[in-house]
């Protein structure tokens with residue numbers, strides 16, 4: 279944290295109109311002043327922009343605009359300088375090199391944001407959301423991340439922690455005045471509704487966070503079915519390109535073929551699989567094994583059936599299997615005669631369509647969207663935790679609260695309850711980084727891109 283760090287903050291691979299090099303640390307201004315032709319820069323006011331040239335000795339390297347932002351109102355809370363260079367790869371790297379020769383150190387990935395966190399400007403949730411925002415691949419994921427960046431989630435977690443603290447205070451008072459014998463019973467009874475309230479909020483966070491994870495990472499959709507029903511045709515129709523090979527030969531697809539499809543800001547990962555059947559062909563056997571793995575790991579299974587053929591034994595078996603998962607039964611080839619009879623009472627999730635016409639998949643796409651109720655999210659506060667680290671901690675906190683309730687029911691002395699409650703408070707603290715360990719922090723920020 280003593281070093282002054284610098285990095286190219288714009289995408290270094292592309293030749294844009296400008297590139298930005300960022301410096302942060304106590305020598306940011308001094309180092310820049312040494313190589314900047316504008317002599318007023320060093321003594322100028324904070325949050326001002328300065329014109330001039332970057333110099334290598336006497337040589338002019340680039341004509342630049344330099345932004346000066348003194349602590350503490352900056353991204354890292356340290357002194358920050360941003361140099362806007364002309365965007366060429368060579369020029370930008372030359373400026374960076376001169377800065378390094380004059381005392382700056384090259385920043386590690388995410389180090390600017392890490393400093394913002396360590397200096398207390400943002401909490402861990404907000405920092406992770408910055409990274410999520412950069413990596414957002416769909417509109418919904420962007421909104422979710424932005425919500426984290428602006429600190430709404432943090433507020434929610436803080437409130438929960440405060441509620442737990444007030445319960446703990448209650449217990450402390452009781453421990454300090456043990457002469458009141460009835461006090462324990464009173465405290466137990468007082469705590470019950472409050473614990474229920476906390477439990478309810480935590481359950482909501484945990485449940486909705488599972489949705490948050492899906493928004494962020496996209497929904498894994500598996501196309502499953504026996505050979506020749508039209509799974510690969512379905513993938514191609516979704517992607518509007520001939521990605522998978524389609525023939526009328528059974529067992530055409532041997533390996534999984536993937537593509538992504540976005541609808542109304544929701545990201546779907548589509549996975550076409552080998553047709554499932556008993557086979558002597560060794561290659562096909564491996565394909566079938568993979569299909570089953572995809573089936574097990576999917577968030578949504580689309581079981582494709584050929585409407586033009588009677589149900590086979592294989593179809594029946596697959597119907598049973600997908601029943602255990604979130605699924606849609608897609609009766610394909612509705613341009614041909616219908617020979618399948620499935621009672622909608624037994625199979626409520628049936629959609630018919632075809633891969634041949636432009637609107638053949640309309641109903642299927644609509645149903646896929648509905649299944650995840652993403653539309654409703656538009657009007658909701660997106661207060662979801664969006665990664666495994668955060669969700670696991672929230673689940674732990676929930677467990678602590680449930681344990682406390684259990685202990686109350688068993689009339690366990692209140693000073694024992696304190697242990698679980700403190701644990702809950704601590705686990706929630708870990709989510710926002712109120713307490714943390716070095717290794718976690720290092721791992722987390724290494725995933726950032728350089729210059730962020």
Ligand SMILES: Nc1nc2c(ncn2[C@@H]2O[C@H](COP(=O)(O)OP(=O)(O)OP(=O)(O)O)[C@@H](O)[C@H]2O)c(=O)[nH]1
Pocket residue numbers: 503504505506507508509510511512523524525526527528529530531532551552553554610611612613614631632633634
């Ligand atoms: N009439 C009609 N034919 C279709 C439709 N969809 C697919 N087909 C045809 O069905 C045959 C098989 O299609 P594929 O997409 O290769 O089937 P698959 O399920 O991927 O087959 P495997 O890879 O062998 O498991 C091809 O001849 C397609 O042209 C449809 O909606 N209507």
Ligand SMILES: [Mg+2]
Pocket residue numbers: 509510511522523530531551552553
């Ligand atoms: Mg296929």
